Amino acid sequence: MKITQVELFIANFEETISFYKDQLHWDLLNTKDGKATFRVGESLLVLHQNEESKHYYHFAFNIPPNLFHSAKHWIQQRMTLLTEDGDDEVDFTESKAKALYFEDPAGNIIEYIARSTTPTALTVEFSPTQLVGISEIGVSTNDVKIVVEELMGMGIFPRNNENIYESQFLNFMGEAEEGNYIIVGPVGRRWIFSEKPGKETPTIIHTDRGIFRYSI
Template identity: 35%
Template structure:
């Protein structure tokens, strides 16, 4: 496995997360990101599988970032960025430890030539909500009655 690069860089620092990320392609060609958050640093000298704690973000590519973002916000999710939702880039919505990346079709992924596209996805959250995006890029939020 090779790390994805932009020029000579193979990692990026996100100031608002206080975290470094690196990227690679999985065997199916998907872009995978590993985030090292400084708040969760260990005393290990090298990175191992034991350092993976959780899934901290999930991308949701949608047709209309504004309307679909408002759905998430109206269901109690927090906007983690500065200013309003941005239709041209990624919007971080959720909690600092776990959030959705909400963005438009056609955006090029960091450290890749892959362009975002809409794919159906369903995420069941431990707090009792389900977030789903259909094949048209429409987002749905529902409460799970059994939780």
């Protein structure tokens, strides 16, 4: 499964656009009528202005594994990394990946993750052009089983045929070799490297197997 586009509904719209454009140096394709579209690697990130609801999301981007430390240095020059138990990065030993986290003005928890399955870069210096694309988007719901079954109906199955969890744990929907996941978890479960519990948010996810829409 590949994630080609994600649409989010956020507050602090203008400040967030500026953050992505001027601090992260993402490619702003257009902004019009309360909607902004960024190209990030092979993916599109579409932001819809919604100042009233104060939604926040967790989403991630794949980066080449040989650029993790360079990417971390690049980010640290521009903002403060989020921490967990005093650490500003995490090593997912089982899935052979390293990740770092930071927050945008809308309160989203953003992750740059370097997976062993992602091709290495030809350069040793990170730049925003080295972002591969959207790697993960979180969906928090009170109906985990229903959401998982809908994704399975689209041909998007749990990673490595893992068990489906309706409480406490996250469900990574997608193939491990692709490194692209729709993460389905229960409302209230804390997103790591933050103090924010997962909450229901409107989300539109475009994949190579169809479009998944989560409404509230």
